[in-house]
Amino acid sequence: MKRTARLALLVLAAGSLVGGAVVAVPAATAAPDAVVEPDLDPFYRPAPGFEAARPGTVLKKRDVTAAGLPALQLQVRSSDAKDRPVTVVSTLIVPPTPYPGQRPLLSYQPATDSLGDQCNPSYTLRTGTEKEAPLLGMGLAKGWAVVVTDYQGPRDAYGAGRMEGHAVLDGIRGAISVPEAGLAKAKIGVWGYSGGALASGWAAELQPTYAPELRIAGVAAGGTPADLALAAKTMDGGPFSGLGLGAVNGLMREYPELETLLNDAGRALRADMDDMCVGELATSYPFRKLTEFTTSADPLNEPVGREVLALNRMGAQAPTAPVYLYHSKFDELIPWTAGDTVRREWCAKGTKVTFHTDYLSEHNVLAVTGAPAAVAYLSARFFGLPITGAC
Structure with a gap:
């Protein structure tokens, strides 16, 4: 069975692991041929003069349907791996149900791991082909707003961690700046698995210097390709x-x-x-x-x-946000030692890292079986609960 088909089946099974929480994402979505592909969609063309804008500035926005829910898409000014100005597109979903107090914001990074514009979540969430929609739906089911950014950037630079980290942080900046979303004072969580953990981990590392104003309450990253x-x-x-x-x-x-x-x-x-x-x-x-x-x-x-x-190896800088890392001891794609090494390096620099080794899974399986614990960790950070078991 193809890796992505297998992962899609596992993700669909996530609902049974979280008591059906993923029902927040309706099945009905636009037919793929009803949504213009990014390379033909003028919304993706950089706004004139974007280079002069500050990172995180919203340059364009539009209403769309994503994962079956009303959403905003934002074109945001960001920076590539060499700090040159670029634009990225983020999809922001705010659940229609009321939330008691300030609604948190989850930045969710799916494992895009691709080289084409049509593979990015701003497109796949609209066409109903995003395999990780049920996972980000776990956040929506808790009432959290969720932003998903095309973090590989305009050149689809799969694997370029610095580009990805910048894009995630600027996607968050854009989301909290949109007045109608009501997220200006939101606590922020960051989550991703595999390729999504690459983007999430780099966002955690770069945040203290690139986006120090962001209030990141916690980061969850699984199967992290830190090296x-x-x-x-x-x-x-x-x-x-x-x-x-x-x-x-x-x-x-x-x-x-x-x-x-x-x-x-x-x-x-x-x-x-x-x-x-x-x-x-x-x-x-x-x-x-x-x-x-x-x-x-x-x-x-x-x-x-x-x-x-x-340049693209994690561990040189210390995240200031607390981090939850989870990794299969028997991961056949991203060795467990990658997660353990970055844990030790971040711990030595003062980051509060909680590390979970899973002995019952391999890479794809842990994407699903590890999700409830990741959501629980972020939920505890949003509620301000004490961190236990961290270095």
């Missing part, structure tokens, strides 16, 4: 090598200097993968080695490779 070099070595030559090759492709979109390592086969691979979504990447190029597509026998250890991977 891309380790993930690449694990996937290389294995059944899901296409995901690793896709991430290399995505990194090249933010760091074109990596292109110097490609051979003719590598250039052909880039063209073939140009707009693949995660399902295609997961099932394409199985059991292939990165060295088949490069001029180097050890591309990760070339100076340019080491530099880019070091």
Whole structure:
């Protein structure tokens, strides 16, 4: 079974794990052909003069239906991996039911892990094809507002953590600045799994310096690819090598200097993968080695490779928000040591990290079975409860 199809079935089963809470996301959504694809939709074109706006500024907004609910879509000014101005699109859903007191805001990052505009949540939430809609629905069921940002940026830079962290933070900035949402004083939670944890973890790391004004109450990240070099070595030559090759492709979109390592086969691979979504990447190029597509026998250890991977390795900066990390001991895609290492590094720098090792799952299964604990952790942070079991 394809990885994404399997994950979709597991996510749909999440309702049984949380007492049916995901019913907040109705099944009825727009037909895919009723929503204009992003590359043809003028809303995605950067607003004139966006470069002069401050990060987080809302440049455009429109009413849409997302995950079967009324929503706002925002075009927001952000920064790419090299701090150059870009725009991203965020989808903000505020549940129609009243909330006692100030409604919290959850920034949810699905595992986009893709190279095409049509794979982003601003599109898939509208067409009913977002496989993680039931997971973000767990937040909606609690009455939380939820913002979902196309965090890979305008170049669909899968794997580029700094781009992703900036986009998440600016998506939050945009959401709390919209007057009609009533979120100006909201406590903020950040959550993602796998590729979504990459974006969430980088948002946590970059927030103290990039967006210090944000009131982030807590971060939950599962199956976190904190060390891309380790993930690449694990996937290389294995059944899901296409995901690793896709991430290399995505990194090249933010760091074109990596292109110097490609051979003719590598250039052909880039063209073939140009707009693949995660399902295609997961099932394409199985059991292939990165060295088949490069001029180097050890591309990760070339100076340019080491530099880019070091820039995109978590752990150098300490999040000020408390963090809940959960990881399968037997994760076949993102080794458990990636999560444990970043835990130790963040703890040493003063971050309050709660770390859960799961012994009963693998990567995809924990995306669902680990979700209730992640929601419970964020709920406790919104209520201001004491943190227990953290470093």
